[in-house]
Amino acid sequence: MRFHTRKWIKPQDLNPNGTLFGGRLLEWIDEECALYSIVQLENPKTVTKYMSEIDFKSSAHQGDIVEIGIEVSKFGSASLTLKCEVRNKMTRETIITIDKIVMVALGEDGKPKPHGKTEIEYVKDRLK
Template identity: 60%
Template structure:
């Protein structure tokens, strides 16, 4: 797993308990996953199709720095499946784990289309 993105937890990222709001981190994950997959396929016309269970393992607090990691699991003809972990940069405590996020490459007609990729890009 490679960690590509870091975020500073700011007041606007907190929930009513004073910890990281799940909706904020899920938005960051979706954006980072899109960027990761676009780089893997060298194509930008992809959409999120499916996410497995989102496992909230721990939380983060104001001032924490978190990092978002992605790893390619497999390639289908028109899909790519990745895995994601979010962790505290300094303690390495896992905050969120998602075992599978599936993206589908779309053709010009908006339907799934072969992407032609078979190995992960750097």
């Protein structure tokens, strides 16, 4: 799994128990998956269609640094299916896993639009 983004847990990210608020973490995951998919599919109109069971394994605290990992598991005709793991950067302890996140590329009409992609592309390879 490739870890793309790091987040520093600040006071505004905490729940009443003093640990990372799950909703904040899901917001970060959703944004990271959207950005990753938009770049991969080369379509700024890419949206989240589905997230499977979310498995919280541990918590994070103020001052912790977490990193978000994403891995492509499938290319559909208009979609991209991802796996996600968030872990504590310093301890490498897993905080959350999501086995299936489906992102869909949309056309101007707001309906799924085939993207023609079958494998991961890196920006550096597109620029050659």
